[in-house]
Amino acid sequence: KKHKFWETQPVGQYKDVGNTSLPEGPIELPTPLDEVKQEPYNLPALYEWVTCDIDSEETCNEVYSLLTNNYVEDDENMFRFNYSKEFLRWALRPPGYFKSWHIGVRVKASKKLVAFITGVPAKIRVRDEVVSMAEINFLCVHKKLRSKRLAPVLIKEVTRRVHLENIWQAAYTAGVVLPTPITTCQYWHRSLNPKKLIDVGFSRLGARMTMSRTIKLYKLPDSTITPGFRKMELRDVPAVTRLLRSYLAQFAVAPDFDENDVEHWLLPEENVVDSFLVESPKTHEVTDFCSFYTLPSSILGNQNYTMLKAAYSYYNVSTQTPLLQLMNDALIVAKQNDYDVFNALDVMHNESFLKALKFGPGDGQLHYYLYNYRIKNALKPSELGLVLL
Numbered sequence: 001k002k003h004k005f006w007e008t009q010p011v012g013q014y015k016d017v018g019n020t021s022l023p024e025g026p027i028e029l030p031t032p033l034d035e036v037k038q039e040p041y042n043l044p045a046l047y048e049w050v051t052c053d054i055d056s057e058e059t060c061n062e063v064y065s066l067l068t069n070n071y072v073e074d075d076e077n078m079f080r081f082n083y084s085k086e087f088l089r090w091a092l093r094p095p096g097y098f099k100s101w102h103i104g105v106r107v108k109a110s111k112k113l114v115a116f117i118t119g120v121p122a123k124i125r126v127r128d129e130v131v132s133m134a135e136i137n138f139l140c141v142h143k144k145l146r147s148k149r150l151a152p153v154l155i156k157e158v159t160r161r162v163h164l165e166n167i168w169q170a171a172y173t174a175g176v177v178l179p180t181p182i183t184t185c186q187y188w189h190r191s192l193n194p195k196k197l198i199d200v201g202f203s204r205l206g207a208r209m210t211m212s213r214t215i216k217l218y219k220l221p222d223s224t225i226t227p228g229f230r231k232m233e234l235r236d237v238p239a240v241t242r243l244l245r246s247y248l249a250q251f252a253v254a255p256d257f258d259e260n261d262v263e264h265w266l267l268p269e270e271n272v273v274d275s276f277l278v279e280s281p282k283t284h285e286v287t288d289f290c291s292f293y294t295l296p297s298s299i300l301g302n303q304n305y306t307m308l309k310a311a312y313s314y315y316n317v318s319t320q321t322p323l324l325q326l327m328n329d330a331l332i333v334a335k336q337n338d339y340d341v342f343n344a345l346d347v348m349h350n351e352s353f354l355k356a357l358k359f360g361p362g363d364g365q366l367h368y369y370l371y372n373y374r375i376k377n378a379l380k381p382s383e384l385g386l387v388l389l
């Protein structure tokens with residue numbers, strides 16, 4: 001029976017789709033904190049819960065290795081996400097984070113880490129309501145422990161720990177369809193190193209295309225073209241926060257970033273997140289912004305390469321520079337830094353540049369979900385202003 005677990009959860013159920021009489025908002029009311037289950041859920045006999053201290057070099061190594069060998073692969077099992085240790089520390093320690101939401105499962109006897117799930121706190125606006133949520137990510141069960149029904153226990157345990165902090169909603173994404181997406185995004189890829197992408201099977205040589213013609217097709221200028229285009233610095237946080245908040249206001253679902261959030265999520269960190277802005281040479285006003293995060297993938301089974309260096313479009317704001325030109329500069333910077341591919345979802349205004357900048361559609365979709373929060377009508381991807389890692 002499909003979704004045995006999800007039919008027990010406060011999420012939009014298939015039977016409710018289209019039922020516009022149901023109000024938008026929380027599906028279940030909060031439980032009094034003293035009625036939230038105080039002890040962890042039961043695990044199968046040989047396993048125990050552990051809170052993963054991502055600051056610890058040893059634990060961070062264990063988390064990194066578990067994900068490197070057992071996390072999400074593409075549909076053809078040719079690539080596997082390879083989040084770096086510094087990326088994991090960035091992703092899991094935003095302002096107000098809870099160590100208790102970094103949850104692992106160990107084998108009692110060997111202490112081997114065999115499963116993981118995380119939450120981080122976030123203020124997410126849904127239409128006119130700013131809701132305190134947990135962003136759930138990195139759900140991973142070791143390949144050898146699949147179909148032991150561990151994932152539902154991990155999800156219930158992170159939910160319990162989120163409830164203990166008096167937070168009752170969550171946001172998450174998945175490549176699979178569960179009850180019930182708030183929107184379904186298409187992902188797109190822009191080749192930066194077409195020769196490598198074809199060699200590793202990420203892309204295929206187009207019909208009637210030679211390799212040299214393909215390399216020429218994706219060639220980019222050696223330097224960015226927008227006057228005033230530069231890396232974001234700490235001093236830019238107030239201006240970028242203003243710019244981003246007013247831009248994200250147009251979307252039905254978006255993060256409600258304050259300056260601390262912007263400093264954490266958007267200040268450049270090498271090999272983790274890159275952010276650029278346009279400072280008007282005349283007025284010195286910050287008029288535009290673009291950013292991408294770094295998420296390599298292991299290449300499974302290729303003689304010449306082991307890693308795919310991929311950039312993922314993050315938050316982009318255009319008020320004076322055409323978004324097309326701004327994103328072309330982002331591609332140019334990514335190419336300068338030896339990225340092989342630049343990925344983007346068709347969220348926000350991304351559709352306006354995807355084809356023009358020679359992105360090709362990916363072969364999968366990314367579904368967005370809210371936990372314990374009903375929205376009346378599913379969104380179009382262009383109404384979504386939230387990018388999860």
Ligand SMILES: COc1cccc(CC(=N)NC(=O)c2cccnc2OC2CCNCC2)c1
Nearest residue numbers: 072073074079080081173175187297343388389
């Ligand atoms: C190229 O290596 C891959 C390794 C594993 C999976 C995929 C396909 C895939 N599932 N891609 C995405 O989910 C994706 C495509 C474009 C933009 N963001 C994405 O996912 C992000 C956001 C959700 N968490 C994973 C990273 C590709």
